[in-house]
Amino acid sequence: MQSAVRVWRKQKKDKERLGKKGVILSWTEVFVSPLRFETMTPYTIVLVELEDQNRVYGQLVDFEKDQRTIGREVVSVFRKMGAVGSEDVVEYGVKFKPHE
């Protein structure tokens, strides 16, 4: 569920994760998604190891297909997440794009 409180709690953590560099440990392209993400399919998810050794998940955006490789450097950015949920909260969060 996408309650306003849950989004607020998550976003307190998100701000610490912005502008961070890391490398792709693995990736997948999701074709069958939960309802909330159906308008975005297919979308690419990366598992990233940040420079501080933390591992986080995020969608990969603004990329060419040949940049979607294990070991590629990426940087975190702030983007809209899924479709608007039952409580009309437009949720933003961390995604990744290739580091140029």
Added chain:
Amino acid sequence: MSTLNAIIGYYSTPFGEFWDKTLDDLILDAFNGVLKESKIEKNGIDAIFLGNMLGGVVEESLLLSAHVAELTDMHIPVYRIEAACASGGLAFQNADVYLKSHPGSTVMVLGAEKMTDISAGEITRGLASAASDEEQTVGLTFPGVYALLAQMYLEKYGYNEEHLASISVKNHAHGVLNEKAHFRRYVTIDNVLESPYVAYPLKVLDSSPISDGAAAVILTNDHKYITASKAAHILSSETATDSISIAKRKQLDTLEATVVAAQKAFTCARIERKDINLMEVHDCFSIAEILALEDLGFWEKGKGGQHAREMVTSRDSGSNLIVNTSGGLKAAGHPVGGTGIKQIGEVYLQLTGQAGERQVKHHKFGLAHNVGGSGGVAVVTILGV
């Protein structure tokens, strides 16, 4: 072996898409079926362990213990166990522990799942509840998490999607012989490779289906039942856990819960890997069977892709280790809570010579391996006759 608990009967409903059956109907079918198979009156059952994951999501049904009481008209203890896809295996493990402190008792372990009443998007979200909050928030699905593991494995060890596809080809060939299987048809490597992606590199035919179904076993330590029945002894049933997020794990090419549960199970059973000739392992996705064979200690880490491609565990291979004679989750179907019981039931049937058309050579020892989530829970059970 006289102090060990034993399985004395097994029954499974067919697995598939049953529009005329509710979760309660499936539970009752398995309940009546296993009593008949075991030739036991319901009053001989002292407790029921029920494995189910999604009753609360698909049918908005919780407090399943009371559902069972109403269906069976009994007042015995009913313990509902939830561990995602390992709900059945963990219910069995709990029943084994229970019997160790209840001499002269007999219990039923029943796993059931109703999955096909809701849309693909809704069931995908329901199954994704076995992924972590971080995984769900970014739109990762359950196949998506396994796809991350698969992608990493293929890259690290130099394999491709054909190596994964071989698992599905083998399990579908086995499933043809299982009259209860969801899918009884052969598939080829090309069929698998041409099927649509669910989460790259995993395709529809790398994935176990959404199935309805239920399965049950009777466990006892009451000697009068053991001597009167075709029994398989429970040499060990052990479980282990791991973090819900794969991001928090040290290794991405290993399910540590499987490694730990297997070590405990083999130590407790006092047998070696080479003594096992027959296994049901958790192939929710093709990559999962490869990881299972490695993590259970049968294949060297990284060699699984090659062994899978050679189909060395096929019933036609002539090897001394046959895997997933039931067709696995892939072909037999995967009614989540029922799967762990079906796996144990299949090993029981094979060891006691009751597997009919799909009977392989008679063996003394078999193993069942059931995984919850992406490796957050694993249960390893070793049976012997």
